[in-house]
């Protein structure tokens with residue numbers, strides 16, 4: 056197999072299109088495949104059909120190296136490595152669905168049948184353990200009438216990126232996880248990432264099964280850390296003069312713990328993190344084991360929005376306000392900053408819980424207003440900007456740490472107003488009269 060690989064990417068969504076554009080920008084010839092013709096047309100015009108930081112500029116820049124098509128033959132026959140990045144939505148039992156993946160594998164297998172040279176198929180979609188070497192290998196061998204390991208390779212190579220910083224994360228990973236069935240395939244992938252990444256990352260190479268378990272475990276561990284900080288905060292909330300963020304900052308100084316993802320705030324949300332503990336628990340059940348910690352982390356995280364709502368109600372009670380006369384402004388609705396995505400957003404869950412209780416709410420988010428409107432309807436007032444959101448309020452809540460909320464002018468607020476700053480954006484700001492509170496103190 057020649058060293059100047061050309062790449063095809065199946066599934067040009069939030070992750071796949073960013074990966075395709077990054078590879079193309081680093082000089083690979085990339086052919087992307089999707090079933091969505093609108094996406095294909097946009098990409099071929101040099102436009103981005105996906106809202107992600109820096110993606111529109113990158114697609115314009117790498118236009119000569121990136122083409123999109125619905126044609127699997129075109130993509131597979133004109134590339135030597137195929138990354139599959141289709142969605143693997145969660146099923147009712149928490150495991151990941153293989154529906155899109157299996158369709159893509161079948162099409163790739165049919166194209167492989169027409170090919171003479173070795174081809175590496177890389178699953179980047181998040182899959183349940185045991186998928187690569189059983190389901191994927193079987194479908195590819197059956198559809199291509201060829202043999203894995205001899206005529207083609209199958210590898211698992213997931214990404215650890217966060218929406219809003221997909222391109223930066225893709226180009227600067229802490230490490231690259233490669234699940235390989237043989238050294239040749241792992242070497243090919245290592246070569247591609249050495250040419251693509253900007254930070255000389257470490258490589259963790261192992262069997263596909265270990266990589267599948269490692270991918271889920273990593274997210275389970277991070278979410279456990281987040282949940283630990285939030286559990287601590289829920290205790291500190293009830294202890295006079297205790298401050299969970301002071302405590303977690305100290306814990307983070309210990310090199311065995313580290314300072315990332317250990318701070319009180321809202322629970323984790325979005326389309327990725329909430330799926331992994333549930334999937335891990337489903338995997339454990341399948342093999343007749345129990346992942347009690349993963350189950351508990353998910354349960355505690357689900358309760359986090361309610362805990363914040365209880366705190367809000369306690370604050371309002373202390374102000375002698377109730378659902379009839381309290382005015383609440385919620386700043387932030389997306390599941391995190393720098394994205395319009397509201398899937399499993401804890402900020403949105405807080406708004407919904409309060410709206411269901413009958414509180415009068417004004418909401419604002421720099422990017423997620425349209426998405427939130429689809430869920431919240433007319434149960435809330437939509438502010439024009441952050442200043443408008445806190446006009447005449449009794450209680451303000453910073454629910455998402457958008458940078459622009461750091462510049463909010465609080466000086467005009469009445470001294471009886473309370474600000475619950477879930478992310479400590481404005482802690483220590485001088486010259487404000489209002490009562491300032493955080494999660495965990």
Ligand SMILES: NC(=O)c1ccc[n+]([C@@H]2O[C@H](COP(=O)([O-])OP(=O)(O)OC[C@H]3O[C@@H](n4cnc5c(N)ncnc54)[C@H](O)[C@@H]3O)[C@@H](O)[C@H]2O)c1
Pocket residue numbers: 065066067068069070071088089090091094140141142143155158159179180181182214215216217218326327
């Ligand atoms: N988005 C993230 O932050 C993230 C992070 C890590 C891992 N992942 C994983 O990456 C995978 C993709 O996630 P995403 O967020 O990019 O999904 P997405 O829904 O944004 O994109 C999936 C794309 O695949 C296309 N598609 C579906 N079936 C297809 C087929 N048969 N052939 C070609 N294209 C097809 C869809 O049209 C869509 O454009 C998932 O398994 C996800 O768990 C995502």
